[in-house]
Amino acid sequence: MTAKLFVCTTCRAGEPVTEGQPVAGARLYAALAAAPTPENVTIVPVECLSACSNGCAVALSAPDCWSYVYGRLSADDAADILAGSVAYAATADGLVPWRERPQIFRKQSLARIPPMER
């Protein structure tokens, strides 16, 4: 199964905007895009995940799976985000066993949404 990893590229993460400098969300997206892309994970930039007070944010979704949104992330978390996305893509329902989730996914969940077909 292929999972989509949506990355909010417009998030300021509470920082002031400096002209000519990428915002925090753009830096997170760049870090994810620069890493080797895992099989079965497609990274998709989006303009807002409406999690502005808990940015940076990413969302994971896949057909027939629970979707998840994580927040308070930064470019430093790119490797863990990708590892967690690979584990997610390996499931049939989006439910990764707790101990197999990266710590940022255990601690920084903003929300999850049941599968559409539920």
Added chain:
Amino acid sequence: MTAKLFVCTTCRAGEPVTEGQPVAGARLYAALAAAPTPENVTIVPVECLSACSNGCAVALSAPDCWSYVYGRLSADDAADILAGSVAYAATADGLVPWRERPQIFRKQSLARIPPMER
């Protein structure tokens, strides 16, 4: 289009649990279920939306639509939640014009997730 309104029924919303008393999420679900059910909205109880630090929480989703999660809700918000759900179900993509959203949906969004087919 029919939208699903998922309601976290296990949310404690930071309150201590009193034996024999329903938790805040159960009270919210009861208030929603007791109201006249709007056409095109199906209310679905779920056990956790992983928004525990911002409960009570609900999520809205529909085929081909952006999904939304809202938090910091209570049973007193039931009428507004249902009105916002009706407006959501009337869209083709889940994007309700800003001014047509109830204030709780403007102010208390926890996250949104792009449509699966994006």
